[in-house]
Each structure stands twice: as structure tokens, then as C-alpha cells.
Amino acid sequence: MKPHEDALIRLFHVYKRYGAYNALFDISLDIFRNEFLFLAGPSGAGKSTLLKLLYLGEALSEGQILIDRVNLARVSRRRTPELRRKLGIIFQDFKLIPTKTVYENVALVLETRGMSRKFIQKKVNSVLRTVGMEDRQKSFPPGLSGGEQQKVAVARAVVGEPKIILADEPTGSLDADSAEAIFNLLINIHARGATVLVATHAKELISNAKGRVIQLKEGKLIA
Amino acid sequence: MKLFFFKRAIQDILNNRFLNTVTLITISLSVLIVSSFALFFNNTNELLDTWKKGIRALVYLNPDADDANRLDLKYNIQNLEGVSEARFISRKEALAQMKVQMGRQASLLEGLESNPLPDAFEVRLKPESQTIAEIERLSKAIEALPHIDKVEYGQQWIGKFTSIINVFKFVGSAMGGLFLVATLFIVANTVRLVLYSRQEEIAIMRLVGATDRFIKTPFYIQGMALGGLGGIIGMAGLYIAFHFISEKFHNSLSAELLDIHFLSLEMIAGFVAGSMLIGWIGCYVSLKQFLKA
Numbered sequence: 001m002k003p004h005e006d007a008l009i010r011l012f013h014v015y016k017r018y019g020a021y022n023a024l025f026d027i028s029l030d031i032f033r034n035e036f037l038f039l040a041g042p043s044g045a046g047k048s049t050l051l052k053l054l055y056l057g058e059a060l061s062e063g064q065i066l067i068d069r070v071n072l073a074r075v076s077r078r079r080t081p082e083l084r085r086k087l088g089i090i091f092q093d094f095k096l097i098p099t100k101t102v103y104e105n106v107a108l109v110l111e112t113r114g115m116s117r118k119f120i121q122k123k124v125n126s127v128l129r130t131v132g133m134e135d136r137q138k139s140f141p142p143g144l145s146g147g148e149q150q151k152v153a154v155a156r157a158v159v160g161e162p163k164i165i166l167a168d169e170p171t172g173s174l175d176a177d178s179a180e181a182i183f184n185l186l187i188n189i190h191a192r193g194a195t196v197l198v199a200t201h202a203k204e205l206i207s208n209a210k211g212r213v214i215q216l217k218e219g220k221l222i223a
Numbered sequence: 224m225k226l227f228f229f230k231r232a233i234q235d236i237l238n239n240r241f242l243n244t245v246t247l248i249t250i251s252l253s254v255l256i257v258s259s260f261a262l263f264f265n266n267t268n269e270l271l272d273t274w275k276k277g278i279r280a281l282v283y284l285n286p287d288a289d290d291a292n293r294l295d296l297k298y299n300i301q302n303l304e305g306v307s308e309a310r311f312i313s314r315k316e317a318l319a320q321m322k323v324q325m326g327r328q329a330s331l332l333e334g335l336e337s338n339p340l341p342d343a344f345e346v347r348l349k350p351e352s353q354t355i356a357e358i359e360r361l362s363k364a365i366e367a368l369p370h371i372d373k374v375e376y377g378q379q380w381i382g383k384f385t386s387i388i389n390v391f392k393f394v395g396s397a398m399g400g401l402f403l404v405a406t407l408f409i410v411a412n413t414v415r416l417v418l419y420s421r422q423e424e425i426a427i428m429r430l431v432g433a434t435d436r437f438i439k440t441p442f443y444i445q446g447m448a449l450g451g452l453g454g455i456i457g458m459a460g461l462y463i464a465f466h467f468i469s470e471k472f473h474n475s476l477s478a479e480l481l482d483i484h485f486l487s488l489e490m491i492a493g494f495v496a497g498s499m500l501i502g503w504i505g506c507y508v509s510l511k512q513f514l515k516a
């Protein structure tokens with residue numbers, strides 16, 4: 001593998017400061033095409049912050065990030081949706097729309113991409129079946145358990161078949177069986193060519209995994 | 224246009240029923256008020272037009288004018304800019320006409336020893352000169368000619384009427400403008416409140432790749448639906464009021480004098496379209512502020 005040509009996501013000396021506090025400190029990192037990468041580290045290490053920089057949820061303080069050869073500093077507000085459509089994001093706090101049903105939350109992703117109603121129906125049903133939420137389609141997120149919400153969040157992240165999956169604690173609220181099912185889903189998507197980045201502090205998840213593991217601690221990359 | 228845009232717009236309207244109802248009522252009332260001014264001006268303008276059609280001046284001659292003077296005068300008047308015809312009415316003819324007009328009372332005139340009426344010209348104007356300003360100008364020009372006693376035009380009061388109408392027009396336009404701004408403000412405010420109630424949802428939609436256009440479209444639909452519906456309700460209200468009032472007129476004597484009618488189809492369509500446009504602009508203003516961040 002020729003590392004530089006195959007790097008899909010590249011970080012060069014990235015800093016993120018909140019006031020005087022360094023949430024990320026001089027991070028340089030290449031993530032390769034079709035890689036399954038774990039971002040490990042204790043609470044507050046900066047894992048979520050790093051993901052936020054990737055999906056332009058926050059602006060970095062210093063350094064450069066390239067995704068698919070596009071410099072994020074150059075992505076205007078108008079072109080941000082284009083970048084985000086390459087990404088499937090599982091947010092740590094799920095970010096489901098409380099006033100929309102499970103079905104509508106997942107379908108929204110395909111609606112923004114202008115898919116036909118028939119296609120959306122088929123695709124959403126199939127994804128909800130995969131995560132085991134097909135019979136809660138008409139429920140609203142506030143009426144779901146944390147684990148159920150997480151499953152919906154996963155479904156929404158994968159429904160658009162993105163090139164890159166950014167998963168922030170994707171199994172944090174799940175029982176062992178559900179967690180395994182979700183994990184298998186991510187492995188499946190990886191096998192179909194996607195690049196997967198999983199941020200987690202769950203050691204058992206990492207010890208079972210086969211992908212590369214990088215460690216964050218207090219905003220610094222340590223391994 | 225995708226169905227779910229409409230679904231979202233309808234959802235927004237239903238979720239904020241009270242707010243949208245108040246907005247709808249405001250738009251309807253504004254349209255009703257502004258269009259009733261338009262209806263009033265339309266009818267008075269038409270009325271003025273028909274009155275002006277018959278506009279003419281009567282030019283009374285001094286008794287000392289002889290036949291040659293009369294020929295000169297006829298020639299001079301007819302050559303004035305804007306005059307289409309100057310017809311001579313001899314005092315004999317005028318008296319005969321008067322007798323006919325008086326009908327049964329004509330016997331009152333039998334006792335006259337001499338004809339008290341002067342010779343006169345009836346001056347008609349070319350269509351493009353049938354305005355108050357023109358007839359005023361022409362009467363002055365004619366009065367300046369020799370052997371003229373005086374010039375009369377019965378429609379003198381039209382001038383006064385026109386200036387009253389003009390005041391009304393000014394007030395009407397000012398009020399129309401005021402209502403327009405108020406409506407715009409209210410629509411913009413409604414959209415803003417809905418936007419705030421959807422703030423979280425919009426942020427999430429952005430995160431999953433929604434474009435601004437995707438987010439905005441339902442709001443535009445909502446604004447234009449409110450505007451259009453308000454326009455239709457306002458027009459319907461105006462029609463009902465018009466119907467009621469014209470019915471009253473028909474029962475009274477003034478029916479022939481005041482042949483009032485409703486706004487043309489084009490104007491009705493214009494009001495509904497204008498009101499939709501206001502809905503659109505209201506949205507535009509709010510969205511521009513909101514989506515800047």
C-alpha cells in the first residue's frame with residue numbers, strides 16, 4: 001500500500017482550542033481508504049472533538065485537514081452539505097429529531113439527496129430491519145430507550161451508503177447482543193468498501209477488533 | 224417539487240395553528256382593506272371618465288356681435304388646439320330648445336316680449352383633451368377672444384371632485400403601503416418563530432447533509448400558502464361586502480347614476496399574487512437572517 005496516495009483523511013498538525021484549553025494538540029494522522037480504525041482514549045481525551053472537526057461541526061484552530069483531497073478550510077458553507085453526504089455519522093448523543101418518527105428520521109437522509117419515495121421506502125425498511133427497529137418505525141425518539149435510539153442513529157448513518165462512517169461510541173448504550181449486531185453491521189459496511197472510524201473508550205470492543213487502533217490522551221496522539 | 228416539502232409545510236402550519244391563524248387573519252384584513260381602496264378608485268375613475276366624456280363648454284356672445292364676428296369667432300375657436308367642433312346655437316334655437324325641455328311649463332315663456340337668451344357656441348373637445356385641465360385652459364383662451372361674454376362648462380365641479388379623490392388616493396396609497404409593511408413584518412415574524420421552534424431540527428438536518436435550499440423550501444411554501452390563502456379570503460370578503468352594498472344601491476334611485484362594478488379578474492389575480500409575493504418576501508427576510516450563521 002502506498003500510504004500517501006491511499007490516505008482518504010489526512011490531518012496535519014491539527015490543534016483545537018476551547019479558550020485557552022487544548023482539546024486537541026498537534027495531531028497528525030493518515031486514515032486510509034477502506035480502513036477500519038479505532039480511536040481509543042479515556043473520557044475527555046478529545047475523540048468526539050476530532051470527529052467534529054472532520055464533519056465541520058467545529059472549525060479547527062490550527063493545522064490542515066484533507067478529506068478525499070479536499071482541504072476542509074476551503075469548503076464554503078454552501079458546499080458543506082456535499083462533504084457531509086460523503087459521511088455517515090453516528091453521534092455520541094444520537095441527534096435524532098424528536099418530533100419526527102423513527103422512519104422519518106432515517107428517511108430524511110435520503111430525502112435530502114433527492115431520492116424517490118419508493119426507493120426511500122425500500123431502503124429505510126431494509127436498514128431498520130437490519131438494526132432490529134422495523135416494528136418501531138412509527139415511534140418518536142423520546143419514547144425509545146437509549147439503546148433503541150442508538151440503533152436508529154446507526155440506521156440513519158448507514159442508510160445513505162456513505163464512503164466514510166464516523167461512529168462516536170456506537171455501542172455505548174447497547175447490551176452485549178445488540179452491540180455485537182451493530183458491530184457486525186459496521187464490519188459489513190466496511191467489507192463493502194467504506195472507511196470506518198470508531199471512537200470509543202470501551203476496551204473490550206477494541207481488544208476484539210482487528211483494525212488499527214490509535215490512542216488519544218489529553219488531546220495528544222500517543223500511539 | 225417533492226411531496227414531503229408540502230407535508231412539512233402543512234405540518235408547520237398545523238403545529239403552530241394559533242400563530243398561523245392570526246397571521247392569516249392579518250393578511251386577509253390587509254388585502255381586504257387595500258383592495259377596497261382599489262375598488263373605490265376604480266369605480267370613481269370610471270365615473271369620472273363617463274362624466275368627462277360629455278365635457279363641453281358653452282360660449283356666450285355679447286349682444287353686439289354681428290354675423291361677421293360670429294364667423295371669425297367660429298373660425299378662431301375651431302382652430303384652438305384640442306377643440307373638435309364649435310357649433311353655433313342662435314338665441315332663437317336656444318329658446319326653442321328651452322321650450323322643449325320645459326315641456327308643460329313652456330307656457331311660462333309665452334309671455335316674454337323679447338328673447339332673453341344670448342347667442343352661443345357649443346364647444347366640444349377632442350377625446351385626448353377631455354380633461355379638467357384642458358377645458359380650463361381652453362375656456363381662458365376663448366374668453367380672451369373679442370365679443371365673448373362668458374364661458375361656462377357645467378362640469379366645473381368635476382375639478383373639485385377630482386381633487387377630493389386625489390386626496391383620498393393619497394391617503395389610500397399611504398395606508399396601503401402601511402398595511403403592506405405591517406403584513407410583511409407579521410409574515411416574517413411568523414416564519415421566524417417557526418424557525419426558532421425548529422432550530423434543533425434544522426441543525427440536525429444540516430449535519431446529515433441537507434442543503435439550505437432543502438431546509439428553506441417548506442418555509443417558502445408556508446409563506447406563499449399563507450399569502451395566497453389570505454389573498455383569496457380577503458378578495459372573498461371584499462366581494463361579499465361589495466355584493467351587499469351594490470344590492471342597496473340597486474334598490475335606490477342612484478342605480479343608473481352609479482353603475483358600480485367589482486374588480487376585474489386580472490386585478491383579483493393580481494391581489495392574490497401580490498399577497499403571495501408578500502408571503503415569499505417575508506420568508507426571504509427571516510430565512511436570510513436565520514441561515515446566515
Ligand SMILES: Nc1ncnc2c1ncn2[C@@H]1O[C@H](COP(=O)(O)OP(=O)(O)OP(=O)(O)O)[C@@H](O)[C@H]1O
Nearest residue numbers: 018023041042043044045046047048049050092201
Ligand atoms: N464546546 C466546548 N467548549 C469547551 N470545552 C469543550 C467543548 N467541547 C469539548 N470540550 C472539552 O474538550 C475535551 C475533549 O472533549 P471530547 O468530547 O472530545 O472528549 P471525548 O474523548 O469524546 O470524551 P468521551 O469519551 O467522554 O466522549 C473535554 O475536556 C471537553 O470538556
Ligand SMILES: [Mg+2]
Nearest residue numbers: 047048092168
Ligand atoms: Mg465523546
